[in-house]
Amino acid sequence: MATATHPPGTAPVKPEFLLSSVYRPAADDDAAEGATSHVGNTTSTGPTIDGEPNQGGRKKLSKEQKKAQRGANKGRRFGKVRDELELCWRVANGAMCEYGAECRFTHDIPSYLAAKPRDIRLPPASSLATAPPFVFTDDTDQPAAEGDLSSLNFGTTCPCFEEAGECRLGLKCRFLGAHARKDENGVLTLVTDEEKKSRIALTNSELNQVSAEALKLLRQRKYPRPITDAYLKELEIANQASTEGKDAPAGEGEKEDTIESGAQSAETAITKRAGEATDQTDTPDVPTRFSEKKRLHWSGKTYLAPLTTVGNLPFRRLCVSLGADITCGEMGLATSFLTASREEWSLVRRHPSETTFGVQLAGSKPSTMVPTAEILGREFAGGIDFVDINCGCPIDLVFRTGSGSALLDAPAKLGKIIAGMSRALGEIPVTVKLRTGVKDGRNTSHKLMPRLSSEWGVGCITLHGRTRQQRYTKLADWGYIKQCVDAVRAREADEGLPPVPIFGGGDCFSSSDYWSNVDSTGVDGIMIGRGALIKPWIFTEVKERREWDISSRERLELVRKYAEFGLTHFGTDTAGVNTTRRYLCEALSFNYRYVPIGLLERLPGRINDRAPAFKGRDELETLLASPNSQDWVKISEMFLGPAPETWSFTPKHKSNAYGEEAQG
Template identity: 70%
Template sequence: MASSTLPPGTAPIKPEFLISVQPRDVPDDDAAEGSTSHVNGRPNAAPSAEGAEEGTKRLSGAQRKKLAKEERKKHRGANKGRRFQKVRDEVELCFRLAGGKDCEFGSECRYTHDVSAYLAAKPRDIHFPSSDDLSSDPPFVRLPDVEMSEEGAETTNSLDPTTTCPVFQRTGECRHGLKCRFLGSHVKRKDNGELELVVDEDKKARVAAAETEVNFIDADTLRKIRTKKYPHPIADAYLKEIQNAAADEKKAESTPEAATEAVTVNGSEIEAQPSGSAAAATKTEEDHSQDDTPDVPLRFVEKKRLHWSGKTYLAPLTTVGNLPFRRLCVDYGADITCGEMGLAMSFLQGSKEEWSLVRRHPSESIFGMQIAGSKPQLLVPAAEIIGRECAGNLDFVDVNCGCPIDLVYKTGSGSALLDAAGRLGKIIVGMNKALGDIPVTVKLRTGVKDGKNTAHKLMPRLAPEWGASAITLHGRTRQQRYTKLADWDYIKQCVEAVRAREADEHLPPVPIFGGGDCFSAEDYWHKMESYGVDGVMIGRGALIKPWIFTEIKERREWDISSRERLDLVRKYAEYGLNHFGSDTAGVNTTRRYLCEALSFQYRYVPIGLLEQWPPRINDRAPAFRGRDELETLLASPDSRDWVKISEMFLGPAPESWTFTPKHKSNAYGSEEGQG
């Protein structure tokens, strides 16, 4: 069977690996978003027999489609079908006691201090395999003998001295102490029979700088932000400045004789003093010359330049683009990483979850965070706090002008800013002032509506007028969302528009990255050589195959083996445990995000199975078998198999734990979260 017999848009898999020539069904986006547009739980199903008996009229296909569309619109963005609850220990041990410390609350502590009772109820330690324990043959992970050692039997039935704690192995100490699900690797029995935690002081000191995450915001700081007691004088001064400018402009419209002249300084408009009698009256009314003012902010020309040409850039990705995933991509060659999009409003509300998005691992050599908001009053104060709290550990702050989802767009944020150039300009100028020497970058789409691209008008203004230090253009409109191919010819047109203005005004060039559909080394270098960009931001390509950065660096298509891919999963689990924790809650949070990652990675079709190279990101795979059983398992679209894979590294999933895939983001032709 030749690939020519396959339906158009189907991955050209060699006949000997095909199970069916029909492409797999696209996952149901509506179900993932919690829509109620399904009858009897099935998409586009006909009314039930019961419904017919009740007098329900059978609907035509067009009518059903219209109803489904109305329901989708009603529930869009709600994601009601996805609920993730923390899984906790059956008996909860005091975390202070678990870490070998005294609890100041004593008998009034809400958690148990009975270590024996806790260990008796605690499930057996999880065995975390090494790379050498992996195989492409079932059961894929080699486990040690289940019989416990004499030492383990003497201690407690929950301990497994043969296991390895990924946190202890990396850092020389496990912060979860007795609550660790890999406890047997870092505990010993004292002479009095009690357990004592082991700490490798040499390793702890040696690896501290290389393994300790930065940009950790403490509870006291979050409380100050939440209660509006955290000062942001630069933002306050700037917001007052633009408020006064707006008031003066309004006054000038009603009284032309009091009009002011605007001058441009460093790309921002500053109102000059009124002339004549109006100026004299202003000076007489109030003199602020001796007032305290914030330090003079850096001018744009003093900002540190971003030398990003030719570097690989991992896109900011909602949900999946967390710190463990970014670490994985860095291992495979990503040079620039950016945290998940955070909302300015949530930063100003002191949200612990939002502030966790700025966390950085030392392996991320160039790291930035992305922020979304609708107006200067939100973004500028948030930027000032971020700049102060993350000083020295943040290389850039990216303004999201591309997120297409309704939840963001309807607040005036994300891609809504594409049609609000004046407001966007004030935002970028203010953030530049507030962030000091931290550069501000901008990520945008080609426009809001199909057929009405506007980026070629907006992009030439970003750097010279407002001070953007780098630009990324995703080659789709907001209306396209994640469908259709990216328009790289238009990206080239926009690059040329920016370069023309830079040449006319003798300005230094800013880095410009394009984005959309890059899925192979050949495609990456073709885009680099043909469209004038300094680099290509990679989103979906990295989600499906994180090793794409290795392919790009080595200019080859990597026919990665199933065992190498399983080792990648093991490494993700290791990074997840180090970030989220090795206790019960951390293990299952890691499991959740590992399954999220697998919900993309299953879409990879090994290039050794293809008749034609390079692979294309929008080709849909028919059902196929791999070259070995592990390769077949890794290609399974069944989320139960993703959970099964997680259990190889994180132990059995608790009965109370479930995983609902984020269908909108793992559907073919989608790119959820990449604004």
């Protein structure tokens, strides 16, 4: 068999699968992480800038327009797609609306059903095929004779109803035919499976749903924070005392010592626990000591990295089904939690299948990080296993505020944050995710990491093997990760401390990558990010210590499962269906980069290899490898029905903007 000659850094695809010598544009993972805005690079049908339509091409922007578009992918506008005639959700569930005629939504059920789009049919896994149309179904549509019910498909199944025995969207559900019937009086009624509802409600109901009362108190700035108030007061007193004791301004080293001593003195103070009423001044508790914290026994476990946008609950649930043991929610901003942002609080939602789940926080000050931790610990004491501090996010929007990887150069501030959060969270451990350093050639983590475990008592440390400046331009430095692990273990041995779990990260894309790096560096495991986005089944590979030549049909089954998980999370109404579609396309914008290992001349595949134009072993495999975002939308339509005419998808990666809607 002939062997193709490939330039260095390209995927070694066998000659019989090559389409041409043309190589695909390299995926810009920096753009996907949020560094690049796509505003100004779209056609006239794309987004507007400051309310003015973008006329296409590289239009010169004013200073104000440039300022407005700074940040993470601000050109990606995803407005909610709703029904043309919106039914009141109370009426949709058979209840009375207290607003009556003043309600801004319609209460006219027959008119709503007449205008409602036709039911979607979620095809079963058994109907999937590797040849067009890829989903084969029998025409089981059974519309009622009455015209008002012509939108119903009684042959469909509703993911929410199948999972919980009822559908929370009621008549608004796009799978309504699965749980609606006409009674003897000709009235359309909703069906509930009481047996299933009582049997599986606890195993499938999402956890960590913040109460309306808590959000109200946060908006009014009345949420009680006794631990935070005491801690910040102690820091203030300690800093004042140290300042008064000095005749001259302190140098940089002296400043750090002063701040750290303040953190240590605050950690030894007596405060009330968050769960007590604020007027119980006669029953204070001693803060939880590090030895009383929950120990994290994570050695040998697989860990899905917190991933902004794409690391949502449906994706995490998919990875858990494929072998992920530890999951963490998307990075949340402490300031947004404190201002009662519903979007931010939704990031802490957890599915019961996530057996070990954490929340990741980003912030730059004890005055925001500590109260957020206290509220999380109070609201979700049994629903969060750890809280992770983000010391690795490289994007400008976060770095410029002193958050993310900026904390690597501010160890004194980080020490204060950890000490306060640790106290506020009680027995819930604090973990830290960091990079090797901020600037290229100036690694600092080998100095910081031993302090994290011995001085500040973090429960787990995760080190991504790149600096902030490197982003994804170079391979992860696993040699330096080993140096950091050795430094931590030496400090722990000197001080007689129990070892904390240390996870590495960077470029892990196969079982052989995983285990060779674990063996060579001494880490307890590897946090997997991009590798899981491109091939979520990497957790199965790691668990079974093999490379899985997954078939195209098996991959399509995973797409179907993601769609099902998305519908049960985001909802089965029109808005929920298209939110699921958006995040499914986000996932496909990474999945397409997988080059099936059966097409490669040598194994394992490498995450940074640039793929040539190739065809798959069947038509479905070729479709799943398409870099055209319009094909991702077509794949979504197999499970979510036709996309609305007004809906379009703009990828996070600039190089993936292959469809017409993203040219320019």
